[in-house]
Amino acid sequence: MKRVYVNEEWCLGCHLCEYNCAFANSGMKDMAAALKDKKIFPRIHVEGDDKITFAVSCRHCEDPICVKSCIAGAISKQDGVVRIDRSKCVGCLTCILVCPYGALALGENGTMQKCELCLQNSCGEPACVKGCPNKAIVYEERSETE
């Protein structure tokens, strides 16, 4: 299946992916209205220092430990995509405790949110990748041995 992969040598650390993510998941039509002067809660986060930067989002693991660890049964894997039912989440943060990639973060309402590849929102494909000016993140098929 297609996933988001990182080319960290191309990452400029511009954080556009975070804004595009927050907008795509806002459900709103106007980016300024959705994001301007607001604290944003993206599902992808740029990490790094003054030399290296890279964007981290859910790896959609083959055997996701978050799914097995969620105390509410709120996280599941459907057609390869690791998804969260936020109405079931109680904000215990066990998924943060177990995700080896540091890919999950709390949303604005105290429940967890995570990258679901924009497959259910109006973007239809990862908005972070679509808006990346330097192909530092790509959405493609790779094999396990690569």
Add this chain to the structure above:
Amino acid sequence: MKKYVIIGNGVAAVGCIEGIRSVDKSGEITVISAEDHHVYSRPLISYYLEGKTDLQKMKYRGDGFYIENGCKVLYGKTAKSIDPDKKTVVLDGGEEAGYDELCVAAGSRPFVPPFEGLDTVDRKFSFMTLDDALSLEKALSKDSRVLIVGAGLIGLKCAEGIAERVKEITVCDLAGRVMSSILDDDCAAIVQKHLEDNGMKFLLSDSVTKFDKNTAYMKSGKTVGFDILVLAVGVRANSEIVKDAGGQVNRGIIINTKTETSLPHIYAAGDCAEGYDSSIGSNRVLAILPNAYMQGHTAGVNMAGGDGSFDRAIPMNSIGFFGLHIMSAGSYDGEMKEEKTEDSVKRFFAGDGILKGFMLIGETERAGIYTSLIREKTPLCEIDFELAEKIASNLIFSQKIRRKKFGGVV
């Protein structure tokens, strides 16, 4: 067609069902459920009382789960004994369920010490099951004074769950600190203060010597008046059924990393089992939900003829009280390093060149990176551990490792 029987209907049982179905789509699965409920998430009972979830949402799997997975559930039935030679489970009422492969996922029960005068207490509750929570809820009122015996995770989550619905809560514990099984003195003191700031009263290093109706007489000489008593002293594994069948049992049913018990065709998983804890290199009961699922899943895979192994279990907890998040993992038997800010404390325990354990209070972002270091026994010389102490970040890894993590299928 294989016949599978699962004793228990909690998270370990779900893991087992999903493990079986990952290998065998057609075998017959029978679930023996002592509780008369669709599988629900046990740790959510405090969130239920707090109003953060409801009876529908706290179902651990959707309403169609058993049908979709071809399971027959015997609700309200208790397994009384196992005959490993005949390969049958005898239920209360005398019926028998024959199996080819059996998983014991019977959970645990509250341990209630023999307190003098406990029988004179009218409204007393445990806090383990949904029925416990529902009956406690019926007893609650705005004027209730609640005494909780036990300042561990169960007692304190109960306290948080009912805090807005009662007049006062006092928590007592024989130990000198809260959550003594996962926090050290300093970290426990921070959590205790936070709980006190939210209205809880504590009587630590103290215990009840006698109850007399609505009064608890403490060893310290103090007395506590209460309307509702919650007993959260500890739990015991439901392991007797395997012991009586001749299986090896210690503090729980002893299992290997394939989750096999000492009896052929009998597996065990979850709070009733004592499996391998890789953080200490020996067996221990790890009564935590992720462990229950993963042991159950491993059992299911193996019962169905697959090749499952679960050798990386470690103790770990993520728990929050009134907005303060606390995480812990691994063991604390190494050199301690601390990072502190005004609102957070991180304590790391390292030894033998690897991270052994940690406690985090207040700052928990990306903590799974730390947990993975423990679980995978990553040599600290291969990462930037100094940076790791300051911040949980994928920068601590080499570019090569990062390329694997974020450029490959994982």
